[in-house]
Amino acid sequence: MNSYLMLAIAIVAEVVATSSLKASEGFTRLLPSVLVVGGYVTSFYLLPQIMKTLPVGVVYAIWCGVGIVAVALVGQVLYKQVLDGAGYLGIGLIVAGVVVLQVFSKTNVH
Template identity: 60%
Template structure:
């Protein structure tokens, strides 16, 4: 169970770091840039802990898939970016893929 918590922490840290990357305006703003560096360091640390027990393909699929969806939602809510039907469909397919991997992959560890 703790490995899934580690993966959750990695996802949250990555989402915070990526959101701050947008806010850093090309690393020209100090505090958002600091958050980027710390956020990615924390994300990779917890991803490394996760990989002690969860297969890399499964962990990365969940990390990347949920990260994409969360960052897209933050882009929409915080940065005013538009979501069109194709983008929504694509995110739905990403979520479906993560669910399929978790439910049906023989390499999955619960």
């Protein structure tokens, strides 16, 4: 399977897991708790597979950056946790960092 497709799956799994933490209410609700555990297990299983072909720094930067942005957006939609201007600026800087890493860095070559 393509490393970037696996990375996308790992990111989605981590975002589902992290977003389900609040809904699990301290692991007292079964379905959200299962989503937390399943999402993290899936993500952490895929990450070392991806790192066989892509540099660890690139994988981790993309996984973290995209995950942070996605969880912030999910928080807005599901939990009505609206960001302020500084929050949006920070998210924009994270996105810019991931784009710079992908487009301009030679570190991405494998």
